[in-house]
Amino acid sequence: MIKHILLSFLISILLLNPFNEKVLANNVKSSEPPSHQIWTELLQEHVTEDGMVDYKGFRDDKDKLLSYTKRLSDHPPADNWTENEKKAYLINTYNAFTVLLIVDNYPLESIKDIGGFLSSPFSKKFIKLGKDTYSLNDVEKGMLLKMGDARVHFAVNCASFSCPKLENEAFIPSRLDQQLNKATKVFLRSDKNQISEDELRLSKIFKWYASDFKEHSGSVINFINEHIDKNIPPDMDTDHLDYDWSLNEK
Numbered sequence: 001m002i003k004h005i006l007l008s009f010l011i012s013i014l015l016l017n018p019f020n021e022k023v024l025a026n027n028v029k030s031s032e033p034p035s036h037q038i039w040t041e042l043l044q045e046h047v048t049e050d051g052m053v054d055y056k057g058f059r060d061d062k063d064k065l066l067s068y069t070k071r072l073s074d075h076p077p078a079d080n081w082t083e084n085e086k087k088a089y090l091i092n093t094y095n096a097f098t099v100l101l102i103v104d105n106y107p108l109e110s111i112k113d114i115g116g117f118l119s120s121p122f123s124k125k126f127i128k129l130g131k132d133t134y135s136l137n138d139v140e141k142g143m144l145l146k147m148g149d150a151r152v153h154f155a156v157n158c159a160s161f162s163c164p165k166l167e168n169e170a171f172i173p174s175r176l177d178q179q180l181n182k183a184t185k186v187f188l189r190s191d192k193n194q195i196s197e198d199e200l201r202l203s204k205i206f207k208w209y210a211s212d213f214k215e216h217s218g219s220v221i222n223f224i225n226e227h228i229d230k231n232i233p234p235d236m237d238t239d240h241l242d243y244d245w246s247l248n249e250k
Contacts (some may be wrong), residue, residue: 007018011223014154021122022035025111028201029078029079029080030078030079030080031075031078031080031081032075033075033081033085033088033089033173034071034072034074034075034089036068036088036092036170036171036172037170038067038068038071039068039092039095039096039170040050040169040170041064041174042058042061042064042068043166043167043168043169043170044168044169045057045061046058046061047166047168047250048168048170048250050165051157051164051165051166051167051168051248052248052249052250053099053159053166053248053249053250054112054249054250055099055102055103055107055247055249056106057250058099058102058103059103059106062103064065065096065100065103066224067102068096068118069097069100072089072092072093072096072097072129073127073128073130076091076129076130077090082173083147084173084174084176084177085173086147087147087149087152087171087176088170088171088172088173088176089171090139090143090144090221091106091141091152091155091156091171092170092171093127093129094136094139094140094144094156094157094168095155095156095157095166096161097127097136097139098111098127098136098156098157098158099159099166101114101121101124101126101136101159102159102239102247108247109158109246109247110160110245110246110247111158111160111243111245113249114138121136121139122135122136122137123135123136123137123156124136125138126193127139128198136158144156145209145212148215148216149180149216149224150209150212150213150217150223151180151183151184151216152180153205153212154180154183154184154186154187155167155171155179155180155207157248159246159248160243160244160245160246160247160248161245161246161247161249162192162203162204162206162241162242162243162244162245163248164183164187164192165186165187165190165248166248167183170245181227184227185227185228186237187203188224188227189228192241193214193241194241195224195230196230197226197230197231197232197233197234200221200232200239201235201238201240201241202220202239202240202241203238203240203241203243204237204240204241204243206220206238206240207240219234220238221234221236221238222234
């Protein structure tokens with residue numbers, strides 16, 4: 001009886017931890033987070049200030065990109081990392097492996113050209129972290145979003161024109177809150193949204209992930225009001241703009 005109670009308690013603890021399967025599967029208890037300097041160097045070389053990407057340049061620099069993704073693969077999140085260290089790692093992992101996926105399939109018109117009718121590039125398992133292999137969905141939805149910070153939606157980039165822009169520097173733990181706030185504000189003020197006190201036409205990100213913004217701020221509109229100098233009425237009607245999946249290519 002006692003064994004069953006202890007087992008049930010352990011299972012409940014693991015289910016509450018968004019890194020449960022990921023960290024324990026890799027059996028990583030203590031390690032140092034990898035440096036993200038190589039990723040910053042690549043981004044500054046091949047991404048413009050407005051987030052347009054030179055994928056041909058990344059292709060030419062593929063060896064350097066692979067050296068960074070291998071570093072990520074060899075240093076999965078460990079129990080002793082801070083939340084910001086884990087969060088920055090996962091954002092950079094998503095972005096770097098997305099670029100690698102494009103480079104491996106370049107040239108193409110859209111990330112959605114990868115895969116077939118019944119398969120999605122976002123469910124393709126090609127990201128090696130420690131002993132296991134994950135998809136972009138696993139990293140974003142299975143790990144990153146479970147950390148409860150809706151701002152990360154504006155830090156990850158899906159290689160498409162309507163996505164939040166790919167920043168030209170890596171996310172780092174010591175400046176993560178500042179970087180996430182900036183990324184959120186930049187996206188809200190971009191042409192991916194049309195926001196005023198008379199009109200609210202939003203990116204479909206706010207439709208697809210409405211529950212994340214509700215959990216974070218109580219509602220989508222509350223979240224928006226927290227991050228821009230507006231006072232959008234809570235009952236304002238909201239439309240959503242078409243999502244452009246064409247490649248965010250320079």
